[in-house]
Amino acid sequence: MPWNRRNLIAIEELSRAEIDQVHTTAAAFKKILQRSVKKVPALRGKTIVNLFLEPSTRTRMAFEMAAKRLSADVISFDSASSSTTKGETLRDTAQNIQALKADMIVLRHSAAGSPLYLSRLLNIPVINAGDGAHEHPTQALLDTFTMTEHLGSLKGRKVVILGDILFSRVARSNIWALTKLEADVTLVGPSTLVPHWFTDLGVKVSHDLKSALADAEVVMLLRIQHERQASSHFPSLGEYTSMFGLNKTRASWLNPKAIIMHPGPINRGVEIDSDLADSDRSVILEQVSNGIAVRMAALYLCAGAHPEPVLPPA
Ligand code: CP
Numbered sequence: 326m327p328w329n330r331r332n333l334i335a336i337e338e339l340s341r342a343e344i345d346q347v348h349t350t351a352a353a354f355k356k357i358l359q360r361s362v363k364k365v366p367a368l369r370g371k372t373i374v375n376l377f378l379e380p381s382t383r384t385r386m387a388f389e390m391a392a393k394r395l396s397a398d399v400i401s402f403d404s405a406s407s408s409t410t411k412g413e414t415l416r417d418t419a420q421n422i423q424a425l426k427a428d429m430i431v432l433r434h435s436a437a438g439s440p441l442y443l444s445r446l447l448n449i450p451v452i453n454a455g456d457g458a459h460e461h462p463t464q465a466l467l468d469t470f471t472m473t474e475h476l477g478s479l480k481g482r483k484v485v486i487l488g489d490i491l492f493s494r495v496a497r498s499n500i501w502a503l504t505k506l507e508a509d510v511t512l513v514g515p516s517t518l519v520p521h522w523f524t525d526l527g528v529k530v531s532h533d534l535k536s537a538l539a540d541a542e543v544v545m546l547l548r549i550q551h552e553r554q555a556s557s558h559f560p561s562l563g564e565y566t567s568m569f570g571l572n573k574t575r576a577s578w579l580n581p582k583a584i585i586m587h588p589g590p591i592n593r594g595v596e597i598d599s600d601l602a603d604s605d606r607s608v609i610l611e612q613v614s615n616g617i618a619v620r621m622a623a624l625y626l627c628a629g630a631h632p633e634p635v636l637p638p639a
Pocket residue numbers: 380381382383384385455461464588589590
């Protein structure tokens with residue numbers, strides 16, 4: 326099924342076939358990244374602007390790396406030294422970037438809906454790199470890509486997402502992706518951060534860590550997103566860790582082959598023990614590496630709406 330989207334705004338709007346197409350394209354690009362020459366000319370002559378108006382390490386660098394591997398020119402927008410500090414609006418900033426003949430914008434913004442807003446305003450593709458607590462589509466695509474590499478089909482696979490679900494765009498995008506891929510998803514954490522209404526999205530909700538982790542094949546940890554919480558949702562970080570932090574004992578409740586995931590940034594000693602984050606069961610750095618191939622796929626597909634990657638021979 327050909328990819329017909331100019332923009333990548335949310336997993337919610339993607340079909341199962343489109344998710345599979347991103348994964349297939351990413352797998353082809355991952356092979357390129359294993360060669361001695363890790364570059365293809367797919368986006369030569371295109372200019373991609375990384376418009377990151379909220380802090381990022383992994384997503385910003387992976388998009389920049391992905392664009393360079395596709396031979397695009399990349400401009401990474403530094404909000405601290407830009408005219409946004411003089412009051413320029415997102416609309417004006419984006420329209421100026423388009424007037425400067427950029428071919429694509431990758432946007433991270435604290436306001437949910439801002440990538441959709443720009444996609445309706447501009448004539449060039451917009452890719453959502455995380456908008457408030459709404460969605461982080463490329464994160465979920467790389468997370469499900471990584472799970473598939475380890476587990477094969479995700480149909481019926483027991484996936485637990487543990488932590489601050491309420492304020493997490495990563496959780497929302499993964500819920501959409503995993504349910505489309507027919508995984509068996511359980512959200513776990515304190516009731517203030519994992520409200521029961523999430524069951525409307527086709528997932529289970531639990532506040533009982535031991536029963537939720539029992540025989541899970543994937544546990545994805547999320548940090549507490551203080552930057553989006555106007556008030557405290559639990560008494561203290563220490564109490565959160567004692568109730569819901571993943572430690573060695575709790576990890577023993579998982580399926581023996583279970584993988585441990587985290588989108589980053591990690592708060593070691595809070596949502597996960599440092600030893601577990603660095604253990605053989607952790608695929609956290611694999612997620613980061615896969616972020617390049619998956620973002621290459623997203624840029625490539627949105628830039629040209631190509632059905633299949635046109636790759637040079639090995
Ligand atoms: N996972 C993720 O979005 O990390 P960054 O905020 O560092 O991009």
